Amino acid sequence: MNIYELMEQVNNWIKEILQDNYVGVYFHGSLRLGSFNPNKSDLDFIIVVKDKINSETKELIWDKMLENEKLFPKKGFEFSVVLEENCQNIKHPIAYELHGSRDWIEKYKKDKWIVINDDYKVDPDLASHFNVINIPNDKMDFGKPSKEVFEMVPKEYIIDSNYQDTLDCVEEIVNNPVYCILNLCRFYALIRDDLTLSKYDGGKWALENMNSSYNDIIENAMNDYMSDVNITYDNVRLKEFAQEIIDKTNKCINSSKLRK
Numbered sequence: 001m002n003i004y005e006l007m008e009q010v011n012n013w014i015k016e017i018l019q020d021n022y023v024g025v026y027f028h029g030s031l032r033l034g035s036f037n038p039n040k041s042d043l044d045f046i047i048v049v050k051d052k053i054n055s056e057t058k059e060l061i062w063d064k065m066l067e068n069e070k071l072f073p074k075k076g077f078e079f080s081v082v083l084e085e086n087c088q089n090i091k092h093p094i095a096y097e098l099h100g101s102r103d104w105i106e107k108y109k110k111d112k113w114i115v116i117n118d119d120y121k122v123d124p125d126l127a128s129h130f131n132v133i134n135i136p137n138d139k140m141d142f143g144k145p146s147k148e149v150f151e152m153v154p155k156e157y158i159i160d161s162n163y164q165d166t167l168d169c170v171e172e173i174v175n176n177p178v179y180c181i182l183n184l185c186r187f188y189a190l191i192r193d194d195l196t197l198s199k200y201d202g203g204k205w206a207l208e209n210m211n212s213s214y215n216d217i218i219e220n221a222m223n224d225y226m227s228d229v230n231i232t233y234d235n236v237r238l239k240e241f242a243q244e245i246i247d248k249t250n251k252c253i254n255s256s257k258l259r260k
Helices: 003-021 029-033 055-067 102-110 112-116 125-133 155-172 177-193 199-209 215-225 235-256
Strands: 022-027 043-049 077-083 094-096 098-101 121-123 141-143
Touching: 003 022, 003 043, 003 055, 003 141, 022 029, 029 043, 029 125, 029 199, 043 125, 055 077, 055 098, 055 102, 055 112, 077 094, 077 125, 094 125, 098 102, 098 112, 102 112, 125 155, 155 177, 155 235, 177 199, 177 215, 177 235, 199 215, 215 235
Parallel strands: 043 077
Antiparallel strands: 022 043, 022 141, 077 098, 094 121
């Protein structure tokens, strides 16, 4: 099963479970942005519903994903269920009904109620996900067209959604170099040039625009991300690169007063 067949299958599962409450399934992440690597990317999607879902429906969605876990890419899946009304008139952080990912599987298996309870939940990352969905790509939309469902996300929400994760990269870059290198690049592209890019394209943009002395690090991360190789990095230079790009990013933020 190729990735497009899997997307269609996921949509069919969700549509069958939700019935009249179904609005659509919207794929985002590296797949929508054009740099999907089945060996290093997960399948990211937002499920939009008309009305709140009960715990039984939440359990059905989770169980369907686990039942078919082997069909997903090596890195698995990540999804959120969101009310249609919360995709419009956006309030940050955005509320959601249900979340699932590979990292939550053991939590769900140990105590389902922790995951499927009816507590009010918000996720700052949803602003960033919605921003990606706002990039037109009909192949990634199932159900009502995304342009009719998702309002444009204010830039300050997108920045806030990514900012802490970006700061964490200064320390985490040694443990997760490829993710951090390319995420830092694309966040700087967002701040400086108002671009929403994939990790790979973020690296490409940085090579063309940053005038950095760490281009070899960026190139290695791009090659690592799009292949099955695992490159060894110099930890000292990694941290120096991270600090350089964080400093440039913060300078842009402070000069334009983008972050509230």
